[in-house]
Amino acid sequence: MRYRVRVWRQTGPTAKGQLVDYEIDGVTAEMSFLEMLDVLNERLQLEGDDPVAFDHDCREGICGACGVMIDGVAHGPGKATTTCQLHMRQFDPADPIVVEPWRAAPFPVLRDLVVDRTALDRVIEAGGYISTRAGAAPDAHALPVPKPDADTAFEAAACIGCGACVAACPNGSSMLFTAAKATHLGVLPQGQPERYTRARDMVETQDDLGFGGCTLTGECTAVCPKGIPLSTISRLNHDVLSAVLRSG
Amino acid sequence: MALTLQRGSLGRQGFPRRLWSSTVGKKAVMAVTGGILLAYVVAHMVGNLTIFLGDIDGYGVFLRRLLAPVLGHGGFVWVIRVVLLLAVVLHMTAAIQLARRAARARPVGYARRPRVQGGYAARTMRWGGVIIALFVVYHLLDLTAGVLNPHGVEGQIHANVIADFQHWYVVAAYTLAVVALGLHLRHGMWSALRSLGRAPGASSVMALVVSVGITVGFLSVPYAVLFGIVR
Numbered sequence: 001m002r003y004r005v006r007v008w009r010q011t012g013p014t015a016k017g018q019l020v021d022y023e024i025d026g027v028t029a030e031m032s033f034l035e036m037l038d039v040l041n042e043r044l045q046l047e048g049d050d051p052v053a054f055d056h057d058c059r060e061g062i063c064g065a066c067g068v069m070i071d072g073v074a075h076g077p078g079k080a081t082t083t084c085q086l087h088m089r090q091f092d093p094a095d096p097i098v099v100e101p102w103r104a105a106p107f108p109v110l111r112d113l114v115v116d117r118t119a120l121d122r123v124i125e126a127g128g129y130i131s132t133r134a135g136a137a138p139d140a141h142a143l144p145v146p147k148p149d150a151d152t153a154f155e156a157a158a159c160i161g162c163g164a165c166v167a168a169c170p171n172g173s174s175m176l177f178t179a180a181k182a183t184h185l186g187v188l189p190q191g192q193p194e195r196y197t198r199a200r201d202m203v204e205t206q207d208d209l210g211f212g213g214c215t216l217t218g219e220c221t222a223v224c225p226k227g228i229p230l231s232t233i234s235r236l237n238h239d240v241l242s243a244v245l246r247s248g
Numbered sequence: 249m250a251l252t253l254q255r256g257s258l259g260r261q262g263f264p265r266r267l268w269s270s271t272v273g274k275k276a277v278m279a280v281t282g283g284i285l286l287a288y289v290v291a292h293m294v295g296n297l298t299i300f301l302g303d304i305d306g307y308g309v310f311l312r313r314l315l316a317p318v319l320g321h322g323g324f325v326w327v328i329r330v331v332l333l334l335a336v337v338l339h340m341t342a343a344i345q346l347a348r349r350a351a352r353a354r355p356v357g358y359a360r361r362p363r364v365q366g367g368y369a370a371r372t373m374r375w376g377g378v379i380i381a382l383f384v385v386y387h388l389l390d391l392t393a394g395v396l397n398p399h400g401v402e403g404q405i406h407a408n409v410i411a412d413f414q415h416w417y418v419v420a421a422y423t424l425a426v427v428a429l430g431l432h433l434r435h436g437m438w439s440a441l442r443s444l445g446r447a448p449g450a451s452s453v454m455a456l457v458v459s460v461g462i463t464v465g466f467l468s469v470p471y472a473v474l475f476g477i478v479r
Contacts, residue, residue, distance in 0.1 A: 006359075019359055072360040098360040105353050170371075171346070172353030173271075203272050212353035213271030213346040216439040217370045231447050238445025240272040244263070 003027050003036060003088065004096040007052055010109055017109065021096065029089035033076060034059060034066060036088055037099075053112040059084040061225060064160030067167070068113045069100040074164035074223040082162065082225040102167035106174075106209045117163050119209045120177060124161075126205035127198035128181050130190045149187045156183035158226040165220035165228075171212030176220035178202050179232035186239060196246065199239035271349070272443075274342040279440035281335040281342075286433065288332055293465040299478055300468075304405045340381065347374055369435040376428045383425035413473035422470050430463035 003024050010017025024040050031039070034056050041051035057065035061082040068083055070076035076086045091097055101109050106119035145153075159180035166174045182199045185191030191198070207213075214233060221230045267273035298307040314324040363371070386396065391408055394400035399411035412418050437455040441448065448454075472478040 008359075069358055072358055072362045100358055100360075103354055103356050103358055105355055171350035173350075200270075203270060207269075207271050210353055212350040213275065215275070215346065215350075215370075215373065216435075216442050218367075230442070234442040234445055234447035237272050237275070237443055240270065241276055241445055244266045244270065244273055247266070 001027050001029065001088075001093050003091065003093050005036075005040070005099055006096050007040075007099045007112070008101055008109075009052070009112055010101075011050075011111065013108055013110055017112075019098065019100075027088055029087065031088045032059070032084055033070070033086040033088065034084045053110075053114045055114050056084060061085045062160060064162040067102065067162040067164055069098075069102065069167055071098050072100075074102070074168040075162075075225055080225055080227045082160075085225075102163050104163075104166045104172040104211070106172075106211055107163060107166065115163070117161070119206075119211070120161050120163060120174065122209055123174060123178055123202050123206050124181060127194065127202040128185070129194070130185055131193050132190070143189055145188060153184050153187045156180045156187075156228060156232050159184070159224075159228055160226060162225060164223045164225060166211065168219040168223040169212065169214075170217055170219060171215055173212040173214045173220075174206050174209075175211075175214035175233050175236070176224060176228055176230075178206050179236035180228045182236045182239060183232040186235065196239050196243035199236055200243035200247075203236070203240050271346065274346055275443040278339055278342045279443040281339040282436050282440050284331065284335040285339065286437065288328070289429070289433075289462060293462055296469050297465065299406065299409060300472070304409070305403065308403060308405045336381075336384075340377070343374065343377060367435070369431040370439075372428075372431055373435055376432045379428040380425060380432060383421070383428075386421070387425075409469065410473055410479065413470040416474070419470045419474050423467060426463055426466045429466070430459045433462060434459040 005022050005024065006019045007022060008017055009020045022040055024036060024043070027036050027039055034054070037052055037054055044051050054068060055065045057063040059066070061084060064082075066083040067075055070083065070086070075081060075083050077090050078086045099113065101107075101113045102115045102117075104115075107115040107117055109115050156179075159177060161177060163174075163177070165176035166172060169175070182202055185198065186195045216230065216233065218230055221228060261269070267276065295307055295311075296304075298304045311325055312322040316323065319327060369376075390396045390412065391405075394402060394408065397408050397412060398415075399408045401407065413422075434455050437458060438451050441451050469478070
C-alpha cells in the first residue's frame with residue numbers, strides 16, 4: 001500500500017523547520033507506525049537524503065522513548081497506546097498523515113521529531129525519591145500496604161514519562177506526569193516522610209522550567225498511553241496546598 | 249543550576265506569597281474566589297425570583313435595611329460589593345496570569361490540532377469569562393447605576409426590569425451572558441473541587457445540576473417579562 005505523510009523536518013535546534021510531504025510505497029496494514037517511518041528512512045538513505053530523526057527504543061510500549069503528534073493527537077488515534085503500538089491499519093491511505101514533534105517551550109526540538117525531555121528529569125530530581133533505611137533488606141511483610149493504596153500507587157507508577165500529557169495539554173502543563181510521580185510515592189508508607197515537600201518541590205520545579213499551569217481540561221489523560229487518571233492531579237493539588245499551608 | 253538554588257525558597261516566604269507564586273496556589277485562589285462568586289450568584293438568582301411574588305422592590309429595601317443598625321442603611325450591600333470586587337480581581341488576575349503562562353509554554357503550535365477530550369465548557373472557560381466580565385459591566389450600568397436602563401429610577405426595581413426586558417435585544421444579550429455563566433460554572437465547580445485537592449464522585453452531576461438550575465433561574469425573569477407573564 002502507498003501512504004502519504006507530512007513530516008516535520010528540522011535540521012537542528014535553532015534551524016527553521018517545515019512540514020515535508022512524502023509518499024511511501026510498500027507499507028502494509030500490519031506494520032507499526034514506526035516501521036512505516038523505518039521504510040521511509042531506508043528509502044531516504046538510499047536516495048542520499050537525511051533520514052527522519054525520531055526517538056524510539058523498546059517498541060513494545062514500556063520505555064516511553066517514542067512519541068510524536070499524529071494528526072494532532074499525541075501517540076495517534078489508538079487509545080492508551082504509544083506510537084510504537086500503533087498500526088497502519090488505523091489509517092486511511094487516502095489521507096495524508098501529519099507527523100509533528102511534541103510542542104512545549106521546556107521540550108526544545110533537537111532534530112525533526114526528536115525533542116529534549118530533560119525537563120521531566122529535573123522534575124523527578126526535585127522530589128522523586130524516598131528516604132530509605134540502609135542495611136539488610138526488611139521482611140516483605142514488615143510494612144503492610146493496604147491493597148487499594150498499592151493499586152493506586154501501581155496505576156500511577158505505570159507512567160513511562162513519554163511527555164504526551166505535556167504535548168496534548170492546551171496549557172503545555174506537565175501536571176499529569178508530576179501527579180503520577182507524586183502519587184506513586186505519596187500513597188505508599190515508604191513515601192510518607194517527603195510526601196508534602198515532594199509535591200511542593202516538584203510543582204515548584206515544573207513551574208520554574210516554564211511548563212504551563214493545569215486547568216483540568218483532561219486532554220492529558222485522554223492521550224496518556226498508560227491511562228493515568230485525572231484523580232492523581234487532585235491528589236497532587238491536595239498535597240501541594242497542604243505543604244503551602246504548613247511551611248513558613 | 250539556578251533551579252537547584254531556588255528550590256525550597258518558597259518556605260521562607262509568607263503564606264499569601266507562597267500560595268500566589270505556585271500555579272497550583274493560583275488555581276486554589278481561583279477556586280475559593282469562584283466559590284464566593286458562586287454563593288453570590290445563587291443568592292442573586294433567588295433574590296431575582298422575588299419578582300414572581302410581586303414585591304422585588306421590597307426585597308431591595310430589605311437588603312438595604314439588613315444589618316442597618318451595625319452597618320448603616322445600605323451598608324450591607326456595600327460590604328458585599330467590596331467582597332465581590334476583591335474576589336473578581338483575584339479570580340481574573342490569576343486567570344490572566346495562567347493564560348499568559350500557557351501561551352509562553354507553547355510558543356510554536358501544531359499544524360493540525362483536532363479536539364480530543366476537553367468538553368465545550370472546559371474549552372470556553374477563558375472567553376466565557378471575558379463575556380461574563382463584559383456583561384457584568386453592562387449589567388451594573390443598566391440595573392445598578394440605571395444609566396443604560398430605559399426607565400432607570402433608583403429603587404424602582406420592578407419598573408426597571410420591566411422596561412429592560414420589553415426589548416428582545418436586551419433579553420438576547422442577557423441570555424448569552426447567562427448561558428456563558430452556566431457553562432463557566434459547570435466546568436468551574438467541577439474543576440474548583442479538584443484544584444482544592446478534592447475529587448468527589450458525584451461532582452460532575454452536581455456541577456451540571458447546579459449550573460442548569462442557576463441558568464434556568466436567571467432566564468426565567470427576562471422571558472417571563474418578554475412573554476407578558478410578569479407585568
